[in-house]
Amino acid sequence: MENADLTGYASIDKPWLKYYPEGAENRPLPQKTLFQAVYEANKDHQSDYAFNYFGKRITYREFFHKIDTVSRSLTRIGVKPNDIVTIKGLSAPETFYVAYACSKIGAIINRISVLAGEQELRELCAAELPEYSVPDKYVFRDAMPLTAVGKIDFRALEEMENRK
Numbered sequence: 001m002e003n004a005d006l007t008g009y010a011s012i013d014k015p016w017l018k019y020y021p022e023g024a025e026n027r028p029l030p031q032k033t034l035f036q037a038v039y040e041a042n043k044d045h046q047s048d049y050a051f052n053y054f055g056k057r058i059t060y061r062e063f064f065h066k067i068d069t070v071s072r073s074l075t076r077i078g079v080k081p082n083d084i085v086t087i088k089g090l091s092a093p094e095t096f097y098v099a100y101a102c103s104k105i106g107a108i109i110n111r112i113s114v115l116a117g118e119q120e121l122r123e124l125c126a127a128e129l130p131e132y133s134v135p136d137k138y139v140f141r142d143a144m145p146l147t148a149v150g151k152i153d154f155r156a157l158e159e160m161e162n163r164k
Contacts, residue, residue, distance in 0.1 A: 034099075035101075047059055050062070066093075067101050070097045070100075070154075072158070080106075084107070087112070089114060
């Protein structure tokens with residue numbers, strides 16, 4: 001919404017505010033990453049469920065373990081604080097692991113549609129990101145390595161990254 005389009009009425013300009021307590025808009029934001037906030041709030045509740053994905057319940061212990069594994073893999077391939085990592089994935093646990101792993105490292109995620117092809121991805125990054133942030137390295141996977149039961153094989157993923 002352009003500034004000229006603003007009415008000055010929060011109920012019109014910012015309709016989402018009705019879902020928050022009064023004063024929430026002016027409350028200072030926590031000075032921590034998303035990963036830090038989630039970890040600090042749940043480090044003592046690791047047996048509780050972080051989320052339920054199509055009947056598969058993931059505990060915080062599992063969630064934090066997967067985030068650690070993915071963050072090590074991302075670090076090995078050179079992802080560092082303030083890097084921008086473009087994620088092309090469904091709203092699935094694996095996408096969440098990558099997003100939180102980036103947060104843990106201090107990298108920034110740029111999420112795009114799963115329908116975008118390789119050329120579109122390159123064009124999108126060039127058009128949407130500041131020139132200094134356009135990736136000079138792209139990592140494409142046709143598929144993630146899977147275990148016999150169809151889950152992402154994180155060990156195989158680490159081995160793939162170690163071979164580079």
